[in-house]
Amino acid sequence: MEEGFPFHFAFSDVGVSSLSLIFFLLDVVLDLVAIECLYAEKKYFSLGLLILLLLGSSVVIQIFSWLWYSDPNKTAPETKVETFIKRHGLLGPVHICQLGVFLRYAAVMEISFCRFKQRDVFLKRDTIHMKHDLSMLRLFEAFSENAPQLILMTPLFMQMQEIQFLTVLKIISLSYSLLSYHHHVHAVNPEKLQMGWSSLVLYFLWNFFLIGARVIIVSLFASALPCYFAAHFLSLWTLLIFWAWWQxxxxxxxxxxxxxxxxxxxxxxxxxxxxxTSGRTRLKAIIYHVVMGSDTMLLLGLWWWWRSVESARLDPLPINPYLLIAVLVTIYITGILLRLLYYWKFHPNKPALQVDEKDLKSHVNLECDAKRYDVVEADSRAIS
Structure with missing residues (x-):
């Protein structure tokens, strides 16, 4: 039974899951540090925006968590802590108090402990499903909280040394949230699809370079032309939403x-x-990178033009703007090249995987799970 079950837990899975919890707690600490720094510097407007971003992101995440708990098609067994919360009608109050993610972490810890004691193969499946939900929530939280926060905070790092350190850690957290989610998606596939350490490192690096360059360039543009940035973001975000609808x-x-x-x-x-979406996505990815790469370079060019026109009344940058532009462009191109290298040499695909009868029966049984806990659906929806 153990051999026929397609979930295999390697040391990398334990490491990725542990780091995910560490980064979750680190994000909370960094948010408190950012609030304290802004308050100490008496930047009350930025402080208010930061708190608004934190609250808005938390509300979005709690809505997702509550909707998933309320899914009528969910057939996965509940842990004792989840059963207790639901039995006493506390599911709503828990999410209103912004504790839904903590409830899910408690459920994962409980079922992981039970799995360790009982060594039950089906508990492994339940654990990976719960971790998959958590990794998706962390991904949503990272980009609804950390990314906007970085745009707000990055222009301040030139005056505040603490914010500079915080910015780097936030970009690392963003990149790791994508890695954690991608890893958990692969964890529900046969062993031949598992990500090795080289794949994990390369996947993290190309996301780190692309996200870092994009966030800093957008932040520079937003600090120079905030009104134009608001119009740019709303327009592009709307187009991207409709592109998701079109898919x-x-x-x-x-x-x-x-x-x-x-x-x-x-x-x-x-x-x-x-x-x-499922199926071949190479063309969509190429279109995306061409459009977003052009947009990123356009924002960087507009920022440089604005600096040139307004240089007489602006404070000098701590770094030469031409050097800054060269570094950012180099980082962005390096990220693209690392992505190409990853999918060329390190992506754990299976072009000619031989599936024996025992593996096939395992997949058929798994496809009988509810929609949100269907392994095939989870894989087809979200491999990034």
Missing amino acids: KTDFMESKAGEWLYRATVGLIWYFIWFNV
């Missing part, structure tokens, strides 16, 4: 939930590519 995403049970999902996907796409 006929079918992830949530309700129409309202599906549009919330598309809006979140559009926000992620504003910074990095994230696949939401």
Whole structure:
């Protein structure tokens, strides 16, 4: 039975899951540090915007968590902590108090402990499903909270040394959220699809370079032309939402939930590519990178033009603007090249995988799970 079950847990899975929890707690600490720094510097307007971003992101994540708990097609067994919460009618209050993610972490810890004691193969499946949900929530949280926060905070790092350190850690957290989600998607596939350490490192690096360059360039443009940035973001975000609609995403049970999902996907796409459909996506990815690469370079060029025109009344930058432009362009191109290298040499695909009868029966049994806990659906929806 153990051999026929297609979930295999390697040391990398434990490491990725542990780091995911560490980055979740680190994000909370970094948010508190950012609030304290802004308050100490008496930047009350930026502080208010930061708190608004944190609250808005938390509300979005709690809505997703609550909708998933309320899914009538969910057939996966509940843990004792989840059963207790539901039995006493506390599911709503828990999410209103912004504790839905903590409830899911408690459920994962409980079922992981039970799996360790009982060594039950089906508990492994339940654990990976719960971790998959958590990794998706962390991904949504990272890009609805950390990415906008970086745009707000990055222009301040030139005056505040603490914010400079915070900016780097936030970009690392963004990149790791994508890695964690991608890893958990592969974890529900046969062993031949597992990501090795080289794949994990390369996947993290190309996301780190692309997200870092994009975030800094957008931040520079936003600090120079905030009104134009607002118009640019709303216009491009709307187009990206409709692109998700055009791809006929079918992830949530309700129409309202599906549009919330598309809006979140559009926000992620504003910074990095994230696949939401099955089938071949190479052409979509190429179109995305051509459009977003051009947009990124356009924003950088507009920022340089504005600096040139307004240089007489602006404070000098701590770094030569030409050097800054060269570094950012180099980082962005390096990210693209690392992505190409990853899919050329390190992507764990299976072009000619031989599936024996035992593996086939395992997949057939797994496809009988509910929609949100269907392994095939989860894989086809979101391999980025």
